[in-house]
Amino acid sequence: MDEFDRLEQVSDVEWVLPPHDRMTVPGRIYADRETIEQLRREGSDEAQWSALRQVKHVASMPGIVSAALALPDVHPGYGFPIGGVGAFDLDAGVAVVGGVGFDINCGVRVLRTPLERARIADDIERIGEDLFRSVPAGLGSSGTLRLSVEEIDRVLDEGASYVVRQGYGLPEDLEFAEEGGRMSGADPAAVSALAKQREFKQVGTLGSGNHYLEVQYVERVLDVEAAAAYGLREGQVVVAIHTGSRALGHQIGQDYLKELGAASVRYGLAIPDQEMACAPIRSPEGARYLAAVAAGANCAFANRQMIAHLVRTSLERSCGLDPRDVGAVYDIGHNNAKIEEHDVDGERRRLLVHRKGATRAFGPGREEAPAAYRRVGHPIFVGGTMGTASYIMRGTERGMQLAFGSGIHGAGRALSRKKAAKKYWGDEIVAALRRDGIRVWAHDARGVAEEAPGAYKDVERVVAAAETAGLNRAVARLRPMAVIKG
């Protein structure tokens, strides 16, 4: 029986895959019908490349709690689907490499500026050009920081706080970052020498692919109270930084795919696909993997911290802004596995929550959020495309119950890179966006074609589904003014 034929529709935006075969919990997908139809079309091509099958795999892993979840931007990934969330019991559960992926703690930091869109519209060319020159991006770019092995270990242990202490940032940046910009439990010794070697020149580099730096403006405030708490108002210019743990994180992913693949065999864990390589959370191998993930996450926090510094320096040069007036709204990752407390069936439990292409989105009252945001829940950032809106949303109480406090992270691809590159020309995309008042700087024209707005799903639909399901609430809609691609 086709997995899609088993899907039961609960509401316009909720679908359940009842437990069968090795599933111990249901799969629960929060998405609109169009997304489900697209998954069905994609899933028929290749068995392992089916987001629904991947949800089923997650629901079949030992120690999974409540349900394997997929959020509205769900699409196929490696192991877990993108937009996948899986929470595991600490005693019976496993740490899964495919629940985090290669780009550990890839995420977004948003900086708010005192600038008004109307005031800088004529200057955007100069502002964007300076940012493009200031923030290293693209294949083979290197950062200004050159770190020794000892310094890399400090970055892996201390994350953004190490970078701030070196003078690259404001102390309050750490308050406005998930985990304070530093994951506890990181162990640099769990990270291979090769991974560290690959990182020497990469702190403070953007990377390529879907990573970007965007100057945006707040087009519309949709939740007045939360926007006020986040320091956002209509017309205000913000800067979004989307990048991750760079080659170091990639190498951790590659190393542990192999290590936990072997551990799965040793522990007699029947894994549904090789990307679901795993080890019991309480085992030495599982603990080591999580310590490496925390280290990789710290590398990503440090990277975004360094880029935030470069952005401030650039804005000081191009707009005369005092770096202290460019505060962080928040910094949050979307590929991670973390131990968190959640209420499950009326009981408070500590769980290992994997979020793959999904952010943490804690609602009001959680102490993990910065004190200034605690009343409204912390912000999450939903990337659109270089031609469309992005959103700032927030966590909700309902989202805490439905999805372990998780949120959407982007629009999700609709076309393969190959199809997009065939359909679009980078130069034409850049020219078309320019007509819409959006300036693009890119190191690679083909990369622009692959990332063309038309290659992605409609972010509005994804946001609407998250809101309708009650997972997240929209706070502000942002529009791009200047886009810098790797």
Added chain:
Amino acid sequence: MGFAYRDHTADLAVRAWGATVGEAFAEAARALLGAMVNLDRVRPTELREFSLRAGSLELLLVDWLSALVAEKDTSGLVFSRFCAEVAQDEGEPSLRAAAWGEPLDPPRHEARSEVKGISLLGLRVRAEGTMWIAEYVADV
């Protein structure tokens, strides 16, 4: 021997082939580097040698491709010519390979996407008639 990029909503899906496993592995490498740079622009002036062993042909392919990805960050080299031999006689399959290239020069090499990792999804090495086929998906 040769390679083709398959259409896949995953990032980079490759099918490479050759008369021997080694040839298929060399073509798989060409496809990988071809996604990172314009191969025609990379002069084969520097040589790197690789000697690897893994539990299966598939994992050997992953190790080989991962080693090439890592070289860009460690030695700074990207490659355009490859020669590989794979032995499967006893125990674990092993690879001896050479790659020729030069230090990455992004504008001249028309640098493109970084490769984050080689996935185990859709990973296959098999004989088909007289040809060896190597298939993989990379996350970019």
